[in-house]
């Protein structure tokens with residue numbers, strides 16, 4: 001197997017194996033590594049019709065010392081269980097989640113991009129309800145699978161800013177499903193994202209659905225603003241995804257002596273931010289250059305600003321084992 005690590009982007013590559021666990025009769029089985037990336041399902045499976053599908057995204061990194069480590073898998077396990085509970089799915093015990101990640105990364109270790117390439121192994125846990133049914137009710141049977149795929153540095157040749165536009169659509173209702181990671185949220189965001197792209201913007205920024213006064217989040221990432229006095233400001237809302245990257249960056253910010261404010265942010269407050277970023281597992285922080293809101297354009301910087309850069313460097317330093325992991329976030333993949 002020859003992989004050109006430099007040419008990797010963020011797209012799916014079939015690898016050696018994925019791991020699958022089955023839930024039926026109220027119990028999980030022991031899981032099995034499969035070389036095929038196909039699954040056989042009943043055409044009446046719940047997940048296909050009624051969207052009983054939850055997923056996660058995390059990464060394994062080849063660190064400076066040559067060891068492979070995964071960033072905060074326990075957080076993804078907790079979030080997947082919160083999502084599963086909301087869609088009436090089963091609990092995935094932490095031991096099964098951790099074992100699945102360990103086994104699938106071990107088996108695909110040759111696909112972890114080497115240290116220095118800027119790449120990582122993307123890990124995608126997926127939970128689907130597979131009971132064949134016509135009536136709408138929760139499945140009795142589930143598949144929990146974890147697939148992996150090597151991905152390149154998102155920013156080849158430097159961190160590039162994006163333009164965003166405030167979407168005319170809503171992403172999530174106040175007491176809806178925006179805080180969990182169900183497949184349907186992403187199907188619903190495809191059209192708004194297409195509309196943003198038609199306006200020349202790479203990402204859509206969503207407002208609160210009740211009043212359309214407050215910033216919620218981008219289509220696949222949380223919002224961060226750096227205020228005039230250098231504080232890290234991020235929305236507090238029950239309808240956005242509790243980003244693990246954002247949570248980690250808030251701790252890093254405190255470590256660096258940066259004040260952190262988690263509170264509702266009015267859209268007009270954009271004019272007072274010095275830097276704006278979108279944060280998530282895929283890129284850590286994407287700087288935002290412009291945000292268009294109707295006729296108004298809020299302008300930020302053409303490159304990543306100093307505060308976001310400092311946070312980005314600390315985070316990637318921890319992930320690649322270049323900076324001490326003081327919070328114990330990195331979980332080593334044991335190799336025999």
Ligand SMILES: Cc1ncc(COP(=O)(O)O)c(C=O)c1O
Pocket residue numbers: 057217218219220221222241242243244245246279280281282
């Ligand atoms: C809607 C949404 N918000 C935020 C995030 C960032 O979350 P995380 O940092 O856990 O990847 C994601 C990515 O999963 C997302 O899909």
